[in-house]
Amino acid sequence: MSDLQQEVTNLIYLESTLLDRREWDEWIDLYTEDAVYWVPSWVNEEETTDDPELQLNLIYLRNRGGLEDRVFRIESRDSYASVPLDRTVHVVGNVLVAGEMDDEVEATANCIIHTYGKKGGLTRASLYDFRMRRDDGELKISRKKITFIDDRLEGPIDVYHL
Amino acid sequence: MNKQPYIIDNPAENDFRLNRQALVDPDVLTLEKSCIFDTCWVYAGHDSEVTKPGDFVTRTVAGRPVIMARDSNSEMRLFLNTCRHRGAKVCRERSGNTKRFYCFYHGWSYDNDGALAAVPGDDAYPDSFDRSELGLTEAPRFEQYQGFWFACFDPSVPDLETYLAGAKEYIDLVVDQSPSGTMEIITGVQEYDVEANWKLLVENSFDDYHLHSTHSTWLEYMKDAGVNIRVPNGKGLVLPKRGIGRNLGNGHAVIDNLNFRGRPVATWISIYGEDAKPIVESAKAELVERLGEERAERVANTNRNLFVFPNLMINDGSSVTVRTFWPAAADRMEVTAWAVGPVEESPEMRKVRLDAFLTFYGPGGFATPDDVEALMQVQQGIAETVSEVPWSVMTRGIAKEGEQLNSDELHLRTFWRRWNELMTGAENSAQASE
Numbered sequence: 001m002s003d004l005q006q007e008v009t010n011l012i013y014l015e016s017t018l019l020d021r022r023e024w025d026e027w028i029d030l031y032t033e034d035a036v037y038w039v040p041s042w043v044n045e046e047e048t049t050d051d052p053e054l055q056l057n058l059i060y061l062r063n064r065g066g067l068e069d070r071v072f073r074i075e076s077r078d079s080y081a082s083v084p085l086d087r088t089v090h091v092v093g094n095v096l097v098a099g100e101m102d103d104e105v106e107a108t109a110n111c112i113i114h115t116y117g118k119k120g121g122l123t124r125a126s127l128y129d130f131r132m133r134r135d136d137g138e139l140k141i142s143r144k145k146i147t148f149i150d151d152r153l154e155g156p157i158d159v160y161h162l
Numbered sequence: 163m164n165k166q167p168y169i170i171d172n173p174a175e176n177d178f179r180l181n182r183q184a185l186v187d188p189d190v191l192t193l194e195k196s197c198i199f200d201t202c203w204v205y206a207g208h209d210s211e212v213t214k215p216g217d218f219v220t221r222t223v224a225g226r227p228v229i230m231a232r233d234s235n236s237e238m239r240l241f242l243n244t245c246r247h248r249g250a251k252v253c254r255e256r257s258g259n260t261k262r263f264y265c266f267y268h269g270w271s272y273d274n275d276g277a278l279a280a281v282p283g284d285d286a287y288p289d290s291f292d293r294s295e296l297g298l299t300e301a302p303r304f305e306q307y308q309g310f311w312f313a314c315f316d317p318s319v320p321d322l323e324t325y326l327a328g329a330k331e332y333i334d335l336v337v338d339q340s341p342s343g344t345m346e347i348i349t350g351v352q353e354y355d356v357e358a359n360w361k362l363l364v365e366n367s368f369d370d371y372h373l374h375s376t377h378s379t380w381l382e383y384m385k386d387a388g389v390n391i392r393v394p395n396g397k398g399l400v401l402p403k404r405g406i407g408r409n410l411g412n413g414h415a416v417i418d419n420l421n422f423r424g425r426p427v428a429t430w431i432s433i434y435g436e437d438a439k440p441i442v443e444s445a446k447a448e449l450v451e452r453l454g455e456e457r458a459e460r461v462a463n464t465n466r467n468l469f470v471f472p473n474l475m476i477n478d479g480s481s482v483t484v485r486t487f488w489p490a491a492a493d494r495m496e497v498t499a500w501a502v503g504p505v506e507e508s509p510e511m512r513k514v515r516l517d518a519f520l521t522f523y524g525p526g527g528f529a530t531p532d533d534v535e536a537l538m539q540v541q542q543g544i545a546e547t548v549s550e551v552p553w554s555v556m557t558r559g560i561a562k563e564g565e566q567l568n569s570d571e572l573h574l575r576t577f578w579r580r581w582n583e584l585m586t587g588a589e590n591s592a593q594a595s596e
Contacts, residue, residue, distance in 0.1 A: 039526060041350045044256040049350045054512050056350030056501040056519065059526035069383055073528065079379040080539075081531035118538070119357065152496070153354040156531030 002097075007139050008107045008132060009095045015141070016090035016111070019160050024071040028064060032135055036143045037061040039162060042151035058148075058157065070159045081156055086117030088160050092128075104142065105132045115161055124161070125149050166552060169582045171575075176561045178575055179553040182544045185359040190585075191492045197584045198472050199224040201316045203325045205474040205486050206230055206240055206301075209309035210346035210505070216259040216274055221498075222488060223313050228301065229253045230311065233275040234261065238306070240313050241276055241298040252298065263298065272298050308337045309345060310484075328410030332418075332468045336478045338461045339427040340504030341448060347484070348501040348516070354525040358537035360473065360487050360495040364577055366533050367475040367485065368417045368467035370405065370568040371558065376536055380528045383521075384423060388432035405465075405568030407559070413471030413580025415573035421463045423480045426515040427504065428462040434514050441510050469573070471580055476502075481519035493541050499524060 001009075011030065018027040031037075039059040040048035049055035061067060073079045091112045098106040109128040114121065131143035146162045170179040184190055204224040211219050211230070218231035220243055227243040229252075243251045245265040252263040252272060262279055264271040269282040276298035284291070302317035307330060312322050323330065337343050356363065366372070374381065405419030424431030428446035430439050449458035465479040475485045482502040487495045501519045503512060522529045544551070556578070559570025566572040583589060 041352055043349060043351075044258075051349075054348075054509055054516070056348050056352065056516060058352060058520075058524060060516070060520055069528075072383070072386075073379045076379050076382065078382075079532055080376065081535045118535075151353060153525050155354065155356065156525040156534050158526065158531065 004100070004105065005095075005097050008097050008105060008130075011132065011139055011141065012092055012095055012107070012109050012128070012130065016092050020088050020090055022085070022160075024074065028067050028071060030141050031064045031067060031144075032133055032140045032142045033064050035064050035067070035141055037067060037159075038143070038145045039157070040145065040147060048147055058153070059162075067159065074158070074160070082158060084117070086115045086160065088116075089114045103133055105139070106130065107132065113161060119155060122154055124154075126162070167582075168585060169578055170553070171579060171582075173560055176557060178556045178560055178571075180556055180578060182548050182552055182554055184581075185361060185541070186492060186545055186548055188492045191489055193585060194489070195225060198581065199315075201314075201319065201584065202472050203303070203305075203312040203314045203319070203322055204472065205470065205484075206304070206311045206313045208311065208345075208347045208484070208500075208502075209238075209306065210344075211257075212238070214259060216261055217257075218253065218260065218263075218274070219257045220253050220255065222496075223301075224315055225488065226315070227251060228313070229263065229298075231274055234273070235275070237275065238304065238311060239274075239276060240301040240304040240311070242301070244299070245270055246278065246296040246298070247281075276300060308333050308343070325412055326470065327412045327414060328408070329414040329416070329468060329470050332410070332416050332466050332478075333476065335461055335464075335466060336468075336476060336482060336502075338449075338453060338457070339482075341452060341506050342504075344505045345482070345502050346505045348503055348512070350501070352497075352499040352524045354497050354534075355490070356487075356495050356497055356534050356537055357493060358495065358534075358541040359492060360489040361577075361581070362537045362540055363487050363495060363497065364469060364473070364475075365574050366537060367477065368407075368415065368469050368573055369571075370417055370419070370467075371571070372533075372536065373569075376532050377529050379532075380522065383528060384433070389423060407566045407568050407570050407573040409572060409576040413577055413584075415469050415576040417467045417568040417573060419465045419467075419479075419568050421465050421479070423465075424518065425462060425465070425480060426507075426511055426518065433518075438510060438514050441508060442514075445511065469577065471577065477523075480522055481515045483519065483523050493545065 015030050038052050040057050042048050049057050052060045074082050077083050092109050094110040096108050098108050107130040111126050111128055114123045127147040129145040130141060132139050133142040166181050168181050168184050170177060206223045207230045212232040215232055215234045215236050218229050220229050229241040229243050231239045233239055243253055245252050247268055247270050250265050250267040252265045261274055262271045271280045273279045278293045278296045301313040303314035305322035307322055307326055337345055405417060407417050409415050421429050428442050428449060430442040446462050449462055468476045473486050477483045483499055484502050485499040487497045489495050503515050520527055524530050556571045556574055559566040559572055
C-alpha cells in the first residue's frame with residue numbers, strides 16, 4: 001500500500017472512529033476551515049442533486065462553522081432529537097485514492113452505518129466522496145459528500161448518522 | 163375504537179377534547195381513506211415540475227399511484243398509473259419526458275394524453291374491443307390554483323377554488339413574491355418516514371406553541387448568529403399583536419405571523435451576510451413598486467404556515483416549503499417536502515433561500531428533527547395508554563373573544579372539527595360559535 005493510500009485510509013477510519021466515540025472537537029479538527037459538507041438528495045432513480053448551491057439537498061454546509069453549529073447542537077443536550085444520543089457504529093471499506101491534483105487528493109469509500117436509538121436498530125449505507133488537502137503538513141478533509149443509497153430516509157439524520 | 167366520540171367540542175363550556183383513539187386505531191385510518199382522502203381535493207403537484215410537453219412525474223396521491231403529465235398539447239393530466247389490460251404500472255420512472263407510456267408486461271402503450279396507442283396482436287380481440295374506451299384512467303377531478311394542482315377522486319364535489327375558500331388569500335401572498343406571479347419547485351426533494359400518525363404532523367406544522375420548548379437550540383443558534391429572536395411587538399404593524407391563528411373554511415387554517423427570522427423576499431437578517439443585503443433590498447423595492455407599500459410589507463415581512471385540508475402545508479417563512487404526507491399506517495407516515503421560490507430568483511438569492519430552508523427544515527435540519535422526535539414521543543406516549551388516558555386537551559384560546567393567537571389552538575380545532583364532520587357525517591354546530 002502506498003504511503004498516500006495509507007494516510008488517506010487512516011484519516012477516513014479516524015473520522016468514523018471519532019464520530020462513534022463522540023469525540024466531537026477532535027472530529028471537527030479533521031476538517032479544513034473552508035471544508036464543504038454535503039448530503040445530496042435524490043432527484044430520480046439515477047441522479048442526486050449535483051448543484052448544491054442551487055438545488056435542495058438534505059444537508060449542505062459551506063465551511064467548518066456549519067459543522068461547529070452541529071456540535072453546538074449535540075452538546076447543548078437541548079435538542080431532543082439528539083437526547084439521548086443514538087449510538088452508532090460506522091464500518092468503512094473500499095477506500096480508494098481516486099486522484100491527486102495540485103495539493104488536493106480525491107478519495108472514495110463506502111460506509112455501512114448501524115444506529116441504535118429510541119427507534120431500535122437501523123442500518124443505512126452511503127457512498128463517501130472525499131477531497132483532502134495538506135494543512136500545515138497534516139492531511140485534512142476539505143470536502144465530504146455523503147450519498148445515502150436510500151432515497152426515502154427513515155427518520156431524521158445528523159452528522160453522527162452520516 | 164372505544165364508544166366515545168372522536169372529539170368533545172363544547173365552546174360554551176370552554177371544552178375541546180380529542181379522543182386519542184383517532185391517532186392510534188387502524189380502523190380510523192381505514193375510514194379516513196374513504197371519508198377524507200377519497201372526498202377531498204388532495205395536493206398532487208406543481209406546474210413547474212412538468213414544464214415541457216411530454217414531461218411527467220410519478221408519485222402517490224390520495225394513496226393512488228399516479229402519473230402527473232403534460233401531454234403533447236401542453237394539457238396537464240393526472241393518470242392512474244395502471245394498465246387497462248391487466249393492471250401493471252405503465253410508468254416506472256420517477257420523472258422524465260415521453261410521448262408514450264409503455265406497459266412492459268404485454269406491451270400495451272398509451273399516448274401521453276392517455277389514449278391507448280398500441281396493442282400487440284390486437285387481431286385476437288373480439289369486435290367489441292374498443293380502444294377508445296381503454297385509455298389511461300384519469301383522476302375524475304384535476305384542477306389548479308396559482309400553479310398548485312390538486313386531484314379529487316369524488317367527481318361530485320364543488321370546484322377547487324370553492325374548496326380552497328380562505329386559503330386562496332394566503333396562496334396569493336406566497337405567489338406575490340414572484341414578479342411574474344410564478345413560483346417553482348426547486349430541484350431536489352426531501353422524503354422521510356416518521357413513526358407517528360399523520361394528523362400529528364398537521365398539528366405540528368402550524369403549532370407555534372411548541373416553538374420555544376421544542377426548538378430552543380435553533381433559537382440559540384439564530385441568536386448566536388446575531389438575529390434578534392424577540393418576537394416583534396408594537397404599533398403600526400401589519401398584523402395585530404404578534405401573530406394570529408385563523409379558520410379559513412373547509413378545514414383549512416393558518417397561522418399568520420410577523421416575521422422575526424428573515425425572509426429572502428424580502429427582509430434581510432445578519433445571518434444572510436452583507437453581500438445579500440442589496441439583493442434582499444432590491445427584492446423589497448420591486449415588491450413596493452409592483453404591489454404598493456402596504457401589500458409589499460404584507461408579503462415581505464409576515465410569515466404564514468398555511469394548512470390546506472387534509473394533508474398539505476405551505477410554510478412561507480424563512481423560506482417556502484410545500485409539504486405533504488400520507489399515512490402508511492396509523493402510526494407511520496411518509497413525508498415529502500419541496501422548496502419553492504420565485505422563478506426569477508437570482509442565484510445569490512436562491513442560495514440564501516436554500517440555506518434558510520436547510521437550517522430549519524428537513525430530516526437534516528436544525529428544527530424538523532426535534533419536531534419528528536416530538537411526534538414520535540406523542541405516538542409512543544398514547545399508543546398503549548388510551549384506555550387510561552383517553553383524551554387530549556386542545557382548549558388554548560377557546561375562552562377568548564375575537565381573534566386568537568398563533569400560539570393558541572383555534573387552527574388545530576379547525577382541522578379537527580372538519581375532520582370529525584367528514585368522519586361522522588355530522589355537521590358541527592360548535593364551528594360557528596367560536
